[in-house]
Amino acid sequence: MAHHDRRGLPVSTRSDRAAEHYRAGIDLLLAAWPGAGEALNAAIAADPTFALAHAARARLHAMRSESAAARASITRAAECVAQTGTERERSHVAVLSLAIDGRSEPALARALAHLDSWPRDALILSLPLGAFGLLAFSGRPDHDQARVDLCERHAHAYEADDWWFGVSRGWAHTENGAVARGRALTEHGFSLRRENANGAHALSHALFEDGAGTEAEALIAGWLPGYDRAGILHGHIAWHAALAALERGDPEGALALHAEHVRPTVTAGLSLNVITDTVSLLWRLNAYGHAVPAGLWDEVRAYAAPYFTKAGFGFADAHMGLLAAATGDRAAAEARIDALTGLVEAGTLAAGEVVPAICRAALAFADGDDALCVRILEPVAGEVVRIGGSGAQREVIEDTLLVALMRAGETSKARALLDTRLHRRPSPRDARWRARITA
Template identity: 85%
Template structure:
C-alpha cells in the first residue's frame, strides 16, 4: 500500500504511522532541525521494509560523517526497494547510494536525470544544492549558476508556499548574484517555517551579500536561542554573526561568539563545518591584524587531526593547508601540497590547481612573504570558486590576497580589488581599508 510523502509522491509502506514519521523526518532533515533521526528511526520501527525511510536515515548518517552506519542503512534500503519498490523509489535509492559511496560525479548525473522525471523529490533535489552540495563540490567554476538554473528549471513543480523550495531557490539566486530577488524569496520561505535552520542560514547569507551585516547579527541574536545546540547548523549560524562582528571592526565580539558557539567542543556541528569555520575565522582575525588568543589554533588542529588526512577534497584541503600554515606545521603543509599536485597532474582533483595554490599562498603569508603570496594568488583568484562552499566562505581567500597586496606595497592593485569588492558588496571593513589606502 502506498502513502504520500510531503509533496504528494507515493511511498511504498504498509503503515500509515511509518509514512507519517517519514514525512516528519524528511521535513526535519531539510530544515536541519533536531529530531530527524528519531522520526526516521520510528518510521523504520513501524515498517522495517520501508526503503525510503532506510535511505533517508542513511543520508542523515552520511551528513553526520558516520560512513559505516550510512553504508549499512543504504544497503538495507537497496534490499528493501529490490523486493517491491517503484521505479521512482529504486532511482531514489540508487542516487543516494552513489552519493554515500563517494561517487560524486555519477551521483550528480543520476540525480539530475532523476529530477527530470520526479522534480518534486525534494530529498534528491537537495543533494545538488547548497554550499556543500554535489554541484558546489563538483569543481565546476559555474556551480553557482548551475544551482540557480536547476531551481528555475523545476520551480513550476513546487507550490508557492513550499518553505523548503523557497529557501533553497532563494539561496541559489543570492549566491549567483541576484541578491535582492534571492533575499526576498529566502525571507518568504523562512517566514513559512521559522523552525528551520537552513532558512536562518540562507537568510544570513543573503544579508551578508546585501551588505546588511547588522541585520544579520540581529536576526541571529533573536533566532539562535530557540535552536537547540544539538542542531548541526547552530555553530555555523553563530559563525555568521562572528563574521559580521569582524566586518564592523569588533574582534572581541567575534571571539566571544566563537568561544561560546563555534570552537570545537562548543558546537555539535558537522566536522567539515567545525574545521572550516574555526580555520576561516581565526585566519581572518590574524590577517586583519588582530591577536588570536593563545591555544585557539592548537585546539582546532587537535580537533581536525582525525579528519581529511587524505588529500582530494578541495574545500577541506584548502582549509587544512591554511591550518598547517597558521600552526607552523610546514611538513604537513608541504606534504598536502605534494599530494594535491600529484592529483592535479593525474587529472583527478575536481577543483584543480587552485587548491595547492591556496596552500602554497598560505605558507607564504604565514612566512610574511606577502609579495610571494600575492604572486601565487593573483592568477588563481578567478578559480577559487571551484573549491565550492559559499561566497562568504571563499571571500577569506580574496581577503588574503588583498592583505598581501597591501602589505607588499602593491597599492594600485589593492585599490582596484577594493573598488571591485565594494561595487559587488558594501563592506565596512573594505571601506576602512580603502580610506587608509587613499589617505
C-alpha cells in the same frame, strides 16, 4: 490505503504511522532541525521494510560522517526497494547510494536525470544544492549558475508556499549575485517555517551579501536561542554573526561568539563546518591585524587531526592548508601540497590547480612573504570558486590576497580589488581599508 510523502509522491509502506513519521523526518532533515533521526527510526520501527525511510536515515548518517552506519542503512534500503519499490523509489535509493559511496560525479548525473522525471523529490533535489552539495563540490567554475538553472528548471513543480524550495531557490540566486531576488525568496520561504535552520542560514548569507551585517547579527541573536545546540548548523550560523562582528571592527565580539558557539569543544556541528569555520575565523582575525588568543589554533589543530588526512577534497584541503600554515606545521603543509600537485598532474582533482596554489600562498602569507603570496594567488584568484562552499566562506582567500597586496605595497591593485568588492557587496571593513590606502 496508498501513502504519499509531503509533496504528493507515493511511498511504499502499508503503515499509516510509518508514512507519518517519514514525512516528519524528511521535514526535519530538510530543515536541519533536531529530531530527524528519531522520526525516521520510528518510521522504520513501524515498517522495517520501508525502503525510503532507510534511505533517508542513510543520508542523515552520511551528513554526520557516520560512514559505516550510512552504508548499512543504504544497503538495507536497496534490499527493501528491490522487493517492493516503485521505479521512482529504486532510482531514489540508487542516487543516494552513489552519493554515500563517494561517487560524486555519477551521483550528480543520476540525480539530475532523476529530477527530470520526478522534480518534486525534494531529498534528491537537495543533493546538488547548497554550499556543500554535489554541484558546489563538482569543481565546476559555474556551480553557482548551475544551481540557479536547476531550481528554475523545476520551479513549476513547487507551490509558492513550499518553505524548503523557497529557501533553496533563494540561496541559489543570492550566491549567484542576484542578491535582491535571492533575499526576497529566502525571506518568504523562511517566514513559512521559522523552525528551519537552513532558512536562517540562507537568510544570513543573503544579508551578508547585501551588506546588511547588523541585520544579520540581529536575526541570529534573536533566532539562535530557539535552535537546540544539537542542531548541525548551530555553530555555523553563529559563525555568520562572528563574521558580521568582524566586519564592523569588533574582534572581541567575534571571539565571544566563537567561544560560546563555534569552537570545537562547544559545537555539535559537522566536522567539515567545525574545522573550516574555526580556521577561517582565526585566519581572518590574524589577517585583519587582531590577536588570536593563545591555545585556539592548537585546539582546532587537535580537533582536525583525524579528519581529511588524505588530499583530494578541495574545500577541506584549502582550509587544512591554512591551518598548517597558521600553526607552523610546514611538513604537513608541504606534504599536502605535494599530494595535491600529484592529483592535479593526474587530472583527478576536481577543483584543479587552484587548491595547491591556495596552500602554497598560505605558507607564504604566514611566513610574511607577501610578494610571493601575491605571485602565487593572483593568477588563480578567478578559480577559487571551484573549491565550492559559499561566497562568504571563500572570501577568506580573497581577503588573504587583498591583505598581501596592501602589505606588499601594491596599492593600485589593492585599491582596484577593494573597488570591485565594494561594488559587489558593501562592507564597512573594506570601506575602512579603502580609506586607509587612499589617504
